[in-house]
Amino acid sequence: MGGRASGPPPLPEAAGRIWHTLGAAFVILVFVPPLLLLVSGSLTEPGLPPSPTPQLVPDPVSTDGYRRAVEIGGLLRASLNSVLVAVVAVPLSVLVASLAGFALARVAPRTTATVVAASLVALMVPATALLVPRFAIFRALGLTDTLVPLIAPALLGTSPLYVLVYYLAFRALPRDLYDACLVEDLSPMRTWWRVALPLVRPVTAALTALTFVLTWSNFLDPLIYVYDRDLFTLPLALRSLSVLDPTNFPVFLAGAVLATAPALLVFVLAQRRFLHHDDPTGRDRP
Amino acid sequence: MRPKALFALLLTAVLLATGCGAGSSGDAKGPVQLLVFGAPEELAAYRTLTEAYEKARPGAEVQLVEASDRKDLLARLATAVAGGAPPDLFLMNYRFYGQFAAKNVVESLDERIAASDRIDPADYYPVAMDAFKWGGRQLCLPQNVSSLAVYYNRTLFAKYGVAEPKTGWTWNDMVGTAIAMTRDSRGVVVKGTESEGAAVRPVVHGLGVEPSIIRLAPLVWSNGAEIVDDLDKPTRLTLDTPAARDALKNLVDLRQAYGVVPTDEEVEAEDDESRFANGRLAMLMSSRRSTTTFRSIIDFEWDVAPLPVYQKQVGVLHSDAYCMTRGGKRKDAAWRFLEFAISEEGQRIIAATGRTVPSHIGVSESAAFLGPSQPPRSARVFLDAIPTVRALPTVSTWPEIEDVTYGILENAMHRGDRLDDVIRDLDQQTRPLFARGEHG
Numbered sequence: 001m002g003g004r005a006s007g008p009p010p011l012p013e014a015a016g017r018i019w020h021t022l023g024a025a026f027v028i029l030v031f032v033p034p035l036l037l038l039v040s041g042s043l044t045e046p047g048l049p050p051s052p053t054p055q056l057v058p059d060p061v062s063t064d065g066y067r068r069a070v071e072i073g074g075l076l077r078a079s080l081n082s083v084l085v086a087v088v089a090v091p092l093s094v095l096v097a098s099l100a101g102f103a104l105a106r107v108a109p110r111t112t113a114t115v116v117a118a119s120l121v122a123l124m125v126p127a128t129a130l131l132v133p134r135f136a137i138f139r140a141l142g143l144t145d146t147l148v149p150l151i152a153p154a155l156l157g158t159s160p161l162y163v164l165v166y167y168l169a170f171r172a173l174p175r176d177l178y179d180a181c182l183v184e185d186l187s188p189m190r191t192w193w194r195v196a197l198p199l200v201r202p203v204t205a206a207l208t209a210l211t212f213v214l215t216w217s218n219f220l221d222p223l224i225y226v227y228d229r230d231l232f233t234l235p236l237a238l239r240s241l242s243v244l245d246p247t248n249f250p251v252f253l254a255g256a257v258l259a260t261a262p263a264l265l266v267f268v269l270a271q272r273r274f275l276h277h278d279d280p281t282g283r284d285r286p
Numbered sequence: 287m288r289p290k291a292l293f294a295l296l297l298t299a300v301l302l303a304t305g306c307g308a309g310s311s312g313d314a315k316g317p318v319q320l321l322v323f324g325a326p327e328e329l330a331a332y333r334t335l336t337e338a339y340e341k342a343r344p345g346a347e348v349q350l351v352e353a354s355d356r357k358d359l360l361a362r363l364a365t366a367v368a369g370g371a372p373p374d375l376f377l378m379n380y381r382f383y384g385q386f387a388a389k390n391v392v393e394s395l396d397e398r399i400a401a402s403d404r405i406d407p408a409d410y411y412p413v414a415m416d417a418f419k420w421g422g423r424q425l426c427l428p429q430n431v432s433s434l435a436v437y438y439n440r441t442l443f444a445k446y447g448v449a450e451p452k453t454g455w456t457w458n459d460m461v462g463t464a465i466a467m468t469r470d471s472r473g474v475v476v477k478g479t480e481s482e483g484a485a486v487r488p489v490v491h492g493l494g495v496e497p498s499i500i501r502l503a504p505l506v507w508s509n510g511a512e513i514v515d516d517l518d519k520p521t522r523l524t525l526d527t528p529a530a531r532d533a534l535k536n537l538v539d540l541r542q543a544y545g546v547v548p549t550d551e552e553v554e555a556e557d558d559e560s561r562f563a564n565g566r567l568a569m570l571m572s573s574r575r576s577t578t579t580f581r582s583i584i585d586f587e588w589d590v591a592p593l594p595v596y597q598k599q600v601g602v603l604h605s606d607a608y609c610m611t612r613g614g615k616r617k618d619a620a621w622r623f624l625e626f627a628i629s630e631e632g633q634r635i636i637a638a639t640g641r642t643v644p645s646h647i648g649v650s651e652s653a654a655f656l657g658p659s660q661p662p663r664s665a666r667v668f669l670d671a672i673p674t675v676r677a678l679p680t681v682s683t684w685p686e687i688e689d690v691t692y693g694i695l696e697n698a699m700h701r702g703d704r705l706d707d708v709i710r711d712l713d714q715q716t717r718p719l720f721a722r723g724e725h726g
Contacts, residue, residue: 072326135369227351239354243325245579246560
């Protein structure tokens with residue numbers, strides 16, 4: 001890994017940096033204005049007729065929308081439920097997906113091919129086609145109107161795609177590495193945990209963020225399985241705010257800000273902790 | 287070994303699920319589930335209703351299953367019914383209940399109504415009761431009854447010195463009023479059709495109306511025509527008759543010839559309700575639902591007027607009802623709640639939201655609905671319209687017909703498609719839907 005010390009010549013690097021900055025600026029240009037309008041809209045005073053053109057700085061600025069969103073949307077309770085689901089489901093899902101991906105990379109090629117083909121088929125089945133059978137299963141197990149059906153998909157790695165991504169990542173590691181682990185007499189579990197997993201940290205970061213967003217924004221499952229208002233997750237609570245009268249749109253937008261903030265936070269953390277892992281060494285190089 | 291065990295578990299689960307779905311007698315334990323949808327303040331009213339019931343009947347329990355809008359409710363209901371665990375009761379509009387009635391999901395209430403000493407069908411508006419009859423049997427009991435009305439901005443009418451709409455006004459009166467109320471920023475009457483070009487754009491539009499079949503229907507009826515060929519077993523739309531065509535043309539002309547309704551871009555930017563609340567729409571054709579939004583208006587005075595007339599006064603029915611599922615496990619308990627919910631006491635609680643017109647004649651005539659403390663002053667307009675309202679067909683595919691026709695009518699109004707093409711498209715695209723539909 002230290003063999004790449006020579007590095008590219010300085011001029012293309014500078015040019016690359018410019019492109020990098022330009023790209024980032026473009027992404028910001030596309031994604032930041034809606035977020036800004038979201039925040040400014042949420043700070044507008046509710047109960048007034050909606051303004052025909054969006055105002056960047058609302059007049060008067062009011063946090064009443066937030067208060068009412070928490071109050072009528074039951075957002076506190078819903079956030080708690082969403083956090084509970086995410087805290088259990090996300091790590092579980094990432095662990096399962098990485099274990100399954102690792103196993104796929106290590107078993108006989110024939111088995112791998114079969115499982116990969118099955119995963120691809122599973123990916124192609126539309127989720128709505130499985131709604132009723134899944135509902136029937138959870139009902140028979142007496143698990144409807146609980147949070148279990150929202151967490152259960154984590155036991156399968158949430159999506160076959162995540163298992164496949166891990167499989168590709170683990171397969172890309174050099175064979176010598178696995179052979180060395182065998183020589184060292186490391187068990188497969190230890191090889192996975194001590195050697196392979198740390199080497200694919202960016203993959204773990206990306207999949208953690210993706211799984212979080214998928215779990216956090218899951219609307220269909222709670223809609224189908226959860227009846228009790230006290231068990232509603234954020235997307236359901238937010239949905240109930242979305243049907244407020246047009247004069248109350250700041251309340252809905254305030255709810256949306258509250259629901260979006262954690263997802264943004266997870267992305268920032270994932271970026272800091274994992275994606276930029278070997279950046280400092282790269283930057284420190286003279 | 288483990289995959290086999292898992293498979294066995296899944297199989298057992300599926301068998302159990304399908305086994306349990308087949309009918310039951312006697313009440314199971316647990317709360318009665320009531321599936322409803324609505325905005326937060328409506329849901330709060332339902333919570334008050336269930337709490338009042340639980341207080342009045344110690345030991346009785348009702349679980350409110352809340353959905354936000356009709357689509358969510360349909361997703362919940364369809365999955366739960368197919369999965370063999372339907373809620374005991376659900377609230378549904380008559381335009382949408384046909385699909386469930388046709389699949390035999392809804393329990394007939396005739397025997398229970400006959401045996402009840404709390405419910406007398408004569409207490410309720412017959413037009414709403416009839417809308418929920420399927421194959422001659424009463425399937426659901428209506429909770430509200432409403433019709434279209436014209437909301438108007440009184441302050442704006444006074445400012446421009448235009449006569450307010452009044453009972454018995456004709457379609458031409460309405461067009462004339464709308465033209466007189468379409469104004470630019472200086473308050474001068476402008477023709478809205480010029481707004482596509484570089485000329486002055488109207489700041490106030492005369493009228494807001496949705497180009498949908500449910501808005502068009504009462505106009506067609508009022509002009510002495512029908513929207514379908516057979517009221518009981520419709521097979522096609524009949525908008526090609528001269529009178530129906532006339533009503534359709536007049537609706538489209540509001541945009542195409544007179545420009546009194548906002549363009550589609552303007553509607554996209556600001557929906558009609560918001561535009562009215564902002565004081566930039568003089569009149570809005572809408573149902574009772576808009577009332578709660580408009581009650582937050584403080585800048586101007588507003589009121590409601592009846593729909594304009596062609597030949598005779600006709601309105602279109604809007605009504606939601608409580609339906610009991612056949613697969614429900616607690617039918618007796620569900621019925622006791624239903625009795626309470628549509629009784630005078632229950633209807634008063636829901637009437638307090640202001641969103642609906644009670645289906646109970648006594649409550650609708652009382653201060654609970656007509657109370658003068660809140661606008662509109664002419665709330666009686668909604669009641670006066672009831673004897674003239676007619677129901678839309680309840681064929682099971684009606685929701686799909688509404689969807690398909692909306693797209694075509696929208697293009698007719700805003701893009702100016704040729705009327706002959708519009709009528710032909712409406713007919714061609716809805717025929718297969720009528721053919722697939724089942725009738726009560």
